[in-house]
Amino acid sequence: MKRNKVFRAAAITFAATAVMLGATATAAQAHQLDMNNGSDFAWVTRDHRSVYVCDNEADNHGVWVDYATAAGHSYVARDPDGKGGDCGHQFPPDGSRIVRARLCEQNADCTPFRNA
16 A cells, blocks of 8 residues: 555656646747847747748848748748848748747858857
């Protein structure tokens, strides 16, 4: 009888720990990655399935995001007008989650790659 109680307590503890770890992993994955360089900015969506890039400086310096996916491919998403109007938006062509990204500006520099 005492052995069953110990086993039951251990099973409940294990199950509770597994649920907590699973919830933590899901919460850690569900976040938005924001990047900025001056007035230019970009972000990877919370589900890591698309990226936006916005050039808010009318300086004739194009802005883009270099990003990599879980499938191991690298892509570039660009702002379409380069002057603060429309933002660029892209889904990875391979359908995979975005795992890291950086924001770049022509004739300037890029932010460091950050994990998404």
